[in-house]
Amino acid sequence: MSRKLRQQLGFTLLSLSTIVVVLPILLLVGYIFVQGAPAISWEFVTGLPRDGMRAGGVWPAVVGTLLLTLGTAIFAVPVGVAVAIYLAEYARDTLFTRLIRLAIINLAGVPSVVYGLFGLGLFVIFLRFGTSILAGSLTLAIMTLPVIISTSEEALRTVPQSFRIVSLSLGTTQWQTIRRVILPQALPGVLTGIILGLERAAGETAPILFTVAAFFLPRLPNSIFDQTMALPYHLFVISTQVPGMPVRIQYGTALVLLTFVLSMNVLAAVTRSRFRRKRQW
Amino acid sequence: MAESPKFWLDRVSYVYEDGVQALRGVSLHIYSHQITAIFGPAGGGKSTLLRLLNRLNDLTPGRRLEGRVLLDGEDIYAPGVDVHALRRRVGMVFATPVPLPMSIRQNLTYGPEMAGVRQRARLDELVERSLQAAALWDEVKDRLDEPGIALSGGQQQRLCLARTLALEPDVILLDEPTSGLDPISTAKVEASLQDLKQRYTIVIVPHSVQQAARVADHAVFILQGELIEEGPGGSLFTHPRNRRTEDYVTGRFG
Numbered sequence: 135m136s137r138k139l140r141q142q143l144g145f146t147l148l149s150l151s152t153i154v155v156v157l158p159i160l161l162l163v164g165y166i167f168v169q170g171a172p173a174i175s176w177e178f179v180t181g182l183p184r185d186g187m188r189a190g191g192v193w194p195a196v197v198g199t200l201l202l203t204l205g206t207a208i209f210a211v212p213v214g215v216a217v218a219i220y221l222a223e224y225a226r227d228t229l230f231t232r233l234i235r236l237a238i239i240n241l242a243g244v245p246s247v248v249y250g251l252f253g254l255g256l257f258v259i260f261l262r263f264g265t266s267i268l269a270g271s272l273t274l275a276i277m278t279l280p281v282i283i284s285t286s287e288e289a290l291r292t293v294p295q296s297f298r299i300v301s302l303s304l305g306t307t308q309w310q311t312i313r314r315v316i317l318p319q320a321l322p323g324v325l326t327g328i329i330l331g332l333e334r335a336a337g338e339t340a341p342i343l344f345t346v347a348a349f350f351l352p353r354l355p356n357s358i359f360d361q362t363m364a365l366p367y368h369l370f371v372i373s374t375q376v377p378g379m380p381v382r383i384q385y386g387t388a389l390v391l392l393t394f395v396l397s398m399n400v401l402a403a404v405t406r407s408r409f410r411r412k413r414q415w
Numbered sequence: 416m417a418e419s420p421k422f423w424l425d426r427v428s429y430v431y432e433d434g435v436q437a438l439r440g441v442s443l444h445i446y447s448h449q450i451t452a453i454f455g456p457a458g459g460g461k462s463t464l465l466r467l468l469n470r471l472n473d474l475t476p477g478r479r480l481e482g483r484v485l486l487d488g489e490d491i492y493a494p495g496v497d498v499h500a501l502r503r504r505v506g507m508v509f510a511t512p513v514p515l516p517m518s519i520r521q522n523l524t525y526g527p528e529m530a531g532v533r534q535r536a537r538l539d540e541l542v543e544r545s546l547q548a549a550a551l552w553d554e555v556k557d558r559l560d561e562p563g564i565a566l567s568g569g570q571q572q573r574l575c576l577a578r579t580l581a582l583e584p585d586v587i588l589l590d591e592p593t594s595g596l597d598p599i600s601t602a603k604v605e606a607s608l609q610d611l612k613q614r615y616t617i618v619i620v621p622h623s624v625q626q627a628a629r630v631a632d633h634a635v636f637i638l639q640g641e642l643i644e645e646g647p648g649g650s651l652f653t654h655p656r657n658r659r660t661e662d663y664v665t666g667r668f669g
Contacts, residue, residue, distance in 0.1 A: 226476065294513075296509075296511065296513045297513065297515060297516070299471070299474065299509075300509065300513045300515060300575075301515065301525075302471070302474065302502070303469065303471055303502055303506070303507045303509075304502065304503070304506075304525065304526035304529070304578065304579075304582060305499045305500065305501075305502040305503035305526060305529070305530060305582060306499065306525075306526065306529040307499055307529075310529045314525070314529070315515055315516070318516070319516055
């Protein structure tokens with residue numbers, strides 16, 4: 135085989151692999167869109183489910199997912215960013231910090247259904263929060279923490295060391311240096327990590343299964359101790375648990391969830407590129 | 416009248432975490448209103464010595480310091496010393512100019528603001544005065560809100576000098592401040608130093624023997640962590656007393 139032919143063959147194989155990666159996502163989004171679009175209307179998104187979910191809308195599930203994402207953010211963002219700052223800026227390389235890092239890596243590898251069971255045991259039963267938005271948000275927050283911590287820590291570490299040295303040489307405290315110089319520079323990376331983490335939380339079914347999700351609750355929740363419907367679980371329910379379910383509604387629900395999650399993705403990408411253009415190093 | 420030294424290093428030894436001994440029993444007086452140049456081959460402990468003077472070495476873990484470093488008679492490594500106040504009093508300019516990722520004006524006001532200076536007028540005054548002193552005011556006075564990184568390399572280094580001056584320090588440490596600059600920018604920085612020594616104590620690690628000879632009122636030759644010879648800049652380079660100093664300044668090694 136000539137060198138030129140081999141080169142050609144290699145190039146073709148690499149291109150094909152790339153297409154193989156892109157194709158499924160295009161097909162998936164396209165298929166969901168084509169199947170789901172006819173169901174989408176203002177009434178579908180903002181209406182209550184009727185007829186044992188076989189008609190009406192998905193509003194309680196939309197609100198539930200929004201509330202759970204917000205709740206996750208409230209718990210996971212401050213803790214996650216604080217841990218990242220501690221690990222990246224303050225922690226020395228000791229046995230203690232190595233154990234913390236090991237714990238975070240392992241936390242990221244725990245299957246989501248195990249988080250669900252853990253949330254049931256700790257928040258729902260032991261802490262008596264009941265099946266509630268509070269319990270669900272906390273469970274999702276714990277699942278999201280490793281993502282937020284590792285991306286934020288990475289973003290902080292990318293900020294050049296010379297900024298820290300120069301800032302400290304000007305007589306500032308370490309916290310002033312972090313607050314005024316390091317954190318603003320790491321912000322795009324931190325925000326991206328937060329959004330990607332929350333996006334994962336918004337789409338998860340298993341962690342909310344035992345901790346918050348209601349099978350059928352055609353009203354909005356009253357408090358953080360209330361149950362709520364949520365889009366991923368609702369989709370699971372109407373796809374497997376309800377006989378005689380119109381396919382249109384299943385795909386419509388999938389499209390709403392997909393739109394929500396993908397728009398968070400877009401938000402992350404826009405944030406990143408907007409800040410990168412302003413970056414001064 | 417014998418003037419008391421600004422800095423007094425009293426038998427200072429310094430060992431890094433990895434066991435490298437950077438300084439061996441260095442004793443040295445550094446006086447106000449003159450330029451002290453610390454020179455010698457690379458890796459000889461010059462930068463270590465400089466960073467001991469504003470305790471920037473605190474950032475390196477596992478250090479071991481012996482001896483005393485006195486600033487105006489006070490041990491700067493004594494317990495209870497305010498390191499942040501010390502670093503404002505002993506400002507530093509680095510080899511590579513690093514403007515902080517903010518505007519030219521903010522680069523200058525950052526240090527004072529973090530130290531508690533809040534009045535607009537006072538900060539404006541500091542900005543203008545420090546830029547004047549670093550010979551940068553005329554070039555940047557109409558673009559103070561542009562990012563510091565937008566300046567040329569030579570301007571960036573003068574911005575870094577101005578940033579140090581805005582702290583209103585007693586002492587200015589310069590670690591090879593012109594190593595990345597062209598001859599014209601280098602000349603500007605050296606000229607600024609001659610003006611600045613009227614008001615400050617200046618300690619410089621020059622980037623060459625030639626620069627040491629040009630700027631030094633007092634020259635200190637450091638070789639492998641030891642102080643080999645010190646003396647007035649005028650005579651040390653022309654009539655070194657020590658063989659090793661002579662070999663180094665005449666270019667036989669280094």
